[in-house]
Amino acid sequence: MRIEPAELAFDSEGTPYSPAYGDVYHSAESGPGQARHVFVGGSDLPRRWAHERNFTILETGFGLGLNFLATWREWRADPARCERLHFVSIEKHPFERDALRTLHRRYAEFAPLAERLRQAWPPLVAGLHRLHLDGERLTLTLAFGDVALLMPRLRLRADGVYLDGFAPRCNPEMWSPQLMRQLARLARPGTSVATYSSAGAVRQGLEAAGFTLEKCSGFGRKREMLRGSYAPRRPPRSPREAVPGRTSRHAIVIGAGLAGAAISERLASRGWQIDLIERRAPPGAQTPGSYAGVFHPHISRDDCILSRATRSGFLYAVSRWPALERTGQALAWARCGVLQLGGDSDREQRMTEAIAALGYPPDYAQYVERGAAETLARCRLKSGGWWFPGAGWMRPLGLIAAQLAAAGARATRAAALTPHFGIGVHAIERNGGEWRALAADGRLIAAAPVLVLANSNDTTRLASIAQPLKNIRGQITYLPAEILTAPRVVLTGSGYVLPAAGGIVVTGSTYDRDNDDPEPQVQSHEANLLRLAQLLPHAQLALDASKLGGAVGFRCVAPDRMPLIGAMPDVDAAHTQKAALSGAQLADLPRCPGLYCASAYASRGLIWATLAGELLASLIEGEPLPLEGDLADALDPGRFVLRQARHAKL
Numbered sequence: 001m002r003i004e005p006a007e008l009a010f011d012s013e014g015t016p017y018s019p020a021y022g023d024v025y026h027s028a029e030s031g032p033g034q035a036r037h038v039f040v041g042g043s044d045l046p047r048r049w050a051h052e053r054n055f056t057i058l059e060t061g062f063g064l065g066l067n068f069l070a071t072w073r074e075w076r077a078d079p080a081r082c083e084r085l086h087f088v089s090i091e092k093h094p095f096e097r098d099a100l101r102t103l104h105r106r107y108a109e110f111a112p113l114a115e116r117l118r119q120a121w122p123p124l125v126a127g128l129h130r131l132h133l134d135g136e137r138l139t140l141t142l143a144f145g146d147v148a149l150l151m152p153r154l155r156l157r158a159d160g161v162y163l164d165g166f167a168p169r170c171n172p173e174m175w176s177p178q179l180m181r182q183l184a185r186l187a188r189p190g191t192s193v194a195t196y197s198s199a200g201a202v203r204q205g206l207e208a209a210g211f212t213l214e215k216c217s218g219f220g221r222k223r224e225m226l227r228g229s230y231a232p233r234r235p236p237r238s239p240r241e242a243v244p245g246r247t248s249r250h251a252i253v254i255g256a257g258l259a260g261a262a263i264s265e266r267l268a269s270r271g272w273q274i275d276l277i278e279r280r281a282p283p284g285a286q287t288p289g290s291y292a293g294v295f296h297p298h299i300s301r302d303d304c305i306l307s308r309a310t311r312s313g314f315l316y317a318v319s320r321w322p323a324l325e326r327t328g329q330a331l332a333w334a335r336c337g338v339l340q341l342g343g344d345s346d347r348e349q350r351m352t353e354a355i356a357a358l359g360y361p362p363d364y365a366q367y368v369e370r371g372a373a374e375t376l377a378r379c380r381l382k383s384g385g386w387w388f389p390g391a392g393w394m395r396p397l398g399l400i401a402a403q404l405a406a407a408g409a410r411a412t413r414a415a416a417l418t419p420h421f422g423i424g425v426h427a428i429e430r431n432g433g434e435w436r437a438l439a440a441d442g443r444l445i446a447a448a449p450v451l452v453l454a455n456s457n458d459t460t461r462l463a464s465i466a467q468p469l470k471n472i473r474g475q476i477t478y479l480p481a482e483i484l485t486a487p488r489v490v491l492t493g494s495g496y497v498l499p500a501a502g503g504i505v506v507t508g509s510t511y512d513r514d515n516d517d518p519e520p521q522v523q524s525h526e527a528n529l530l531r532l533a534q535l536l537p538h539a540q541l542a543l544d545a546s547k548l549g550g551a552v553g554f555r556c557v558a559p560d561r562m563p564l565i566g567a568m569p570d571v572d573a574a575h576t577q578k579a580a581l582s583g584a585q586l587a588d589l590p591r592c593p594g595l596y597c598a599s600a601y602a603s604r605g606l607i608w609a610t611l612a613g614e615l616l617a618s619l620i621e622g623e624p625l626p627l628e629g630d631l632a633d634a635l636d637p638g639r640f641v642l643r644q645a646r647h648a649k650l
């Protein structure tokens with residue numbers, strides 16, 4: 001979905017105004033004053049968040065972010081503030097960063113916070129954008145898109161709701177009865193609601209959805225406003241999930257690859273204690289090599305699930321990796337840009353049409369003709385293609401080491417990250433509310449209430465998802481940089497080639513089914529050289545493949561090629577309940593309590609890992625999810641069991 005930015009305009013009194021909706025963004029008297037009186041005060045904050053672990057506010061209409069900034073300011077000033085504040089806001093027409101700067105100049109009291117918000121401001125593309133602010137204790141999740149589409153896709157439990165669309169007569173879709181019912185879905189008994197509007201239809205819609213309301217004095221020229229709380233006549237169908245207590249924030253993570261390192265870092269950022277078990281040597285002891293992977297989002301004309309999910313993964317990763325560097329961790333990577341070449345004129349045509357239909361901002365993705373592509377790549381090419389200016393390459397081993405170091409450094413206790421390298425987990429078992437990881441000799445390696453399987457191809461040996469995972473060999477080839485004019489950007493198409501780094505040009509990679517040879521093979525190098533010839537047809541390389549260096553790895557691939565990120569299904573229990581599961585949803589599936597999975601990243605480990613870490617940590621903590629619900633479902637490790645149950649194949 002194309003995101004149309006808001007137009008910067010003011011009414012005759014100088015109040016920010018929307019020509020599209022014909023209404024002002026806030027009361028003419030004072031935007032910050034309205035935010036404090038109607039929304040912060042109307043939600044009985046700061047009192048209600050005092051001493052909570054997590055507190056979640058859901059807003060309709062982010063606009064200039066004044067409600068957010070007023071809430072942030074209040075929270076910072078409160079010594080009894082909740083440990084972590086989550087602010088989730090839906091916005092169909094976000095402002096561009098420059099427009100926000102102009103607008104924010106008017107509210108001097110918010111200046112330092114507003115600047116931090118603008119620094120973290122995401123590209124204007126559809127979907128959820130998670131921003132971490134204020135030492136990561138404040139999470140802002142911006143949902144760009146239409147409220148009617150996005151509200152049903154949110155996965156969260158709100159403690160407070162700010163209703164702040166334009167006036168109902170100009171903006172009825174922000175106040176519809178359907179929307180109020182969605183609010184009730186996301187509320188718990190006691191969830192507050194506050195709005196500047198006192199319109200009868202708003203009141204009726206909220207009351208019909210289960211909210212109890214009172215009129216109280218409004219702000220500025222508005223005599224009255226509404227405030228209230230969720231008080232359903234019948235108790236909600238699914239009670240609030242049990243969130244781990246402070247003393248049980250202890251997890252075992254099996255596997256210290258991209259998946260395990262990212263989840264360890266995300267849990268550690270929330271004060272978790274982690275036992276990380278890895279059968280290989282620590283990353284520092286492994287030869288770093290030249291292995292580097294490419295990261296860029298997938299795009300498709302219909303903006304399919306894969307495109308939306310990789311967009312979230314890509315944007316989250318490129319916002320977190322610099323944050324890691326700011327904590328002093330070194331990464332070997334470059335956002336040099338990635339050119340996905342069309343290869344032939346038919347495909348170029350389809351790529352041009354897709355990008356025009358999608359309407360992305362050019363700093364996210366654009367189409368470039370061959371000439372412009374050659375200028376970017378500084379080499380001769382066969383075609384133009386999609387240009388991702390913020391994408392690039394990354395050395396995974398460096399990222400893993402940095403995330404583990406960050407997880408260790410975050411520790412408030414010395415033992416917050418306990419690594420167990422050089423030892424494989426032979427089996428896992430659940431005993432007395434804890435998961436136990438056992439070595440081959442039966443020795444207990446670690447025990448904890450939560451266990452995350454981040455062990456790639458070995459996942460389904462330890463726990464079932466009712467489907468086997470594929471193990472697909474891949475080989476990359478290293479070329480000495482002096483023998484070719486390497487592109488200045490990453491080129492992808494039938495394969496990929498990276499810019500020269502450290503005297504080496506990395507190119508690849510093979511996709512070898514039914515091949516488990518861990519050593520580089522000459523025919524795989526030859527296959528990679530053929531791919532390279534497609535990407536750089538003018539390179540004219542005459543090379544002896546038997547003399548080339550390279551590296552081999554194994555991709556773990558699920559039947560639908562999407563990763564497995566989430567709570568593990570209890571396949572045995574599903575079997576015994578199969579009759580009841582024929583029309584079930586993922587939420588109805590029996591799960592193994594405390595058992596999670598972050599696996600099957602296939603060829604996109606760099607795109608999935610960081611977001612998966614945040615998704616799992618949010619799931620485990622009962623925080624708002626950083627992904628839309630239909631995307632989280634597409635990654636859910638229970639999806640195969642559910643499909644089997646629906647088709648009576650369990």
Ligand SMILES: Cc1cc2nc3c(=O)[nH]c(=O)nc-3n(C[C@H](O)[C@H](O)[C@H](O)COP(=O)(O)OP(=O)(O)OC[C@H]3O[C@@H](n4cnc5c(N)ncnc54)[C@H](O)[C@@H]3O)c2cc1C
Pocket residue numbers: 254255256257258259260277278279280292293294295396423424425426454455456457458473474475476508509510551552553554555598599600601602603604605606607
């Ligand atoms: C040739 C090739 C090229 C690729 N190129 C790219 C690319 O350009 N971009 C990209 O994003 N992705 C790329 N990938 C994919 C990417 O490498 C993977 O998606 C990613 O490495 C998966 O990370 P992971 O942590 O899930 O798995 P792994 O990296 O395999 O880590 C799993 C870890 O678990 C450990 N483990 C397993 N079982 C146990 C056990 N029982 N006990 C203890 N430890 C255990 C393993 O030793 C391993 O360290 C490529 C893959 C290959 C093979």
Ligand SMILES: C[S@@+](CC[C@H](N)C(=O)[O-])C[C@H]1O[C@@H](n2cnc3c(N)ncnc32)[C@H](O)[C@@H]1O
Pocket residue numbers: 006024025026035060061062063064065066067068090091092093094145146147148164165166171173174
């Ligand atoms: C009154 S303004 C919000 C002001 C904001 N809360 C603040 O603190 O600055 C209303 C916002 O709702 C947004 N909006 C209107 N219709 C929408 C829709 N259908 N879906 C999502 N957002 C919408 C508008 O773009 C606008 O930014």
